Amino acid sequence: MHRALITGGTAGIGAAFARAFAGRGTALVLVARNPDRLDETAAQLRREYGVEVETMVADLSDREAQQHVADRLESTADPVDVFVNNAGFSVKSSLLEEDLSQHDLGFEVMVRAVLKLGGAAGRAMSARGRGWIINVGSVSALVTQNNYSAIKAWVGNYSESLGVQLNGTGVNVTALMPGWVRTEFHTRAGIKGSSIPGVLWLDADRLVEDCLRDVARGKPVSIPSKRWKLIAGVLRTTPRGIVARLSAVLSHRRSREK
DSSP states (O other): OOOOEEETTSSSSHHHHHHHHHHHTTTEEEEEHHHHHHHHHHHHHHHHOOOOOOOEEEEESSHOOOOOOOOHOOOOSOOOOOEOOOOOOOOOOOTOOOOOOOHHHIIIIIIIIHHHHHHHHHHHHHHOOEEEEEOOOOOGGGSSHHHHHHHHHHHHHHHHHHHHEEEEEEEEEOOOOOOOOBBBBBHHHOOOOOOSSSGGBBOOHHHHHHHHHHHHOOOOOEEEEEHHHHHHHHHHHHHHHHHHHHHHHHHHHHHHHO
């Protein structure tokens, strides 16, 4: 039986991954902060799919919690075959903000925890000669709006670097880079998204299925949907000065929506 560990597995893209794996008969380890929501999600998945679901309450901004999840990834009892490094949130604070508390939280959850847990998964999986690691990044890594963009740029580079280090071990690493996805992510961030054209929104379940096809093909980067592949391709080849001006426009529109 395969087993998948998913951080942030009770909402948004993480919950979509949980449903996708459960539908394939994969046992789950769900990691999230809210114990009530974890229990509710686990019960629903067991009821609908008949799969084994283990839960771990962990706030990944806490380093002891990071270590706890890392220990589970390296455990030889009921080993984890697939790791989805998904937990994250929008970092709204300005780069000029004197108070760095929001930035510190972002670094802990979306940089240090990603590094810590990816390393633990990589060590355990390479020792067994097989495994899959999916790091959830964002197309926002290709623009220059804020610290969230910067963090997700790090995630993308880290993911590809981890894949290089694990080359030949039987462990595949894929960076998922979605565009705008209809989840509660934007609501939590206080972003209405009313200025975003409907055609640019992605469905979380469809996105995950596209990603898993790319994972099966061993692709180091997965950008679901043709429209977002095109957008990402344009952003990668556009002069950085133009990207900066576009980023300023996007930031201005987002600030008007809050």
